[in-house]
Amino acid sequence: MLTGRPPFRGENDFLTFQQILSHDSDAMEFPAHVPEAARDLIRRLLVLDLDARLTDYDTIQAHSFFEGVDWTGISTATPPVVPDKTHLPTPTMVDGASPNWSLANVLNDVFGATPLLADDPRHHPIHSTTTSSSSILENNEGILLQADVKLHGSLFTKKARGLMFTTHGRLIVSDAKNQPPQVFQWGANAIHIVPKNTSTFDIRYTSGSFRITDTVHGAQAWCRLLNSFKP
Known part of the structure; x- marks a missing residue:
């Protein structure tokens, strides 16, 4: 959520799993906007050594990244941002296409x-x-x-x-x-x-x-x- 992309991504599923099994969490690189507390949390969640990995709720909630979060009252807290509702037109066909669908229209929408x-x-x-x-x-x-x-x-x-x-x-x-x-x-x-x-x-x-x-x-x-x- 912080970077907008998955931590591991190979050319196919096999290579993705190879990255997961062989990565070095200490050497992971992050975009400049990711704060240090978030980097530390991500590294400790993804570390290969199970004994060093954050696995229980109490330890994760106590991490510095969540400093200031009231976990006991979080279910009733007001969200910091409420996105506007998006109203989309109702599809005219089951698959969402219109009766006058054409490839040219699709290309115009995409490009x-x-x-x-x-x-x-x-x-x-x-x-x-x-x-x-x-x-x-x-x-x-x-x-x-x-x-x-x-x-x-x-x-x-x-x-x-x-x-x-x-x-x-x-x-x-x-x-x-x-x-x-x-x-x-x-x-x-x-x-x-x-x-x-x-x-x-x-x-x-x-x-x-x-x-x-x-x-x-x-x-x-x-x-x-x-x-x-x-x-």
Whole structure:
């Protein structure tokens, strides 16, 4: 609550538990705004040695972080801050979507109404052809956007992949192990992009879908490019 983030966070569940089992509470780092009393409380709550860990209510309540708290009357005390009530519109459908729902509306809600370039993005490739990608490209085909990404798999696994979108409207997922790349032709009605957060998005098509994370360009850049492309 003080830092706005969990004390342990790995790339997947296994690595998160490894951090929990091997961390050094004395070496934990905190944001500058966290007071020393709070840092001491957090360290003593998370210490690996069970004998040194704060585990009972009396000891925790007596810690200096809670100095001035009247524990006997806390249930009847007035809260220091009472947040304003938030009134949200009643959903018109069971899943919260409206009858005129569209992907364009979702993108505007997530990223704001950002104007797109009026000219055809195929005329402005932003990446030059590299040696590794030249064998994948067709004649007179350029790269509009290219990135090293993570392809989400089952059981929280993520695999390193190359992702590029070309002037011919091809979305290409390549493997560093020189396996044949996966090619998706953009512009078909059945294929579209769905943002999940600032860096992750889904590519959905008739027979399936896959999830990509691009921490460099983010989901916004891919959504703008793919949705503005005209075949």
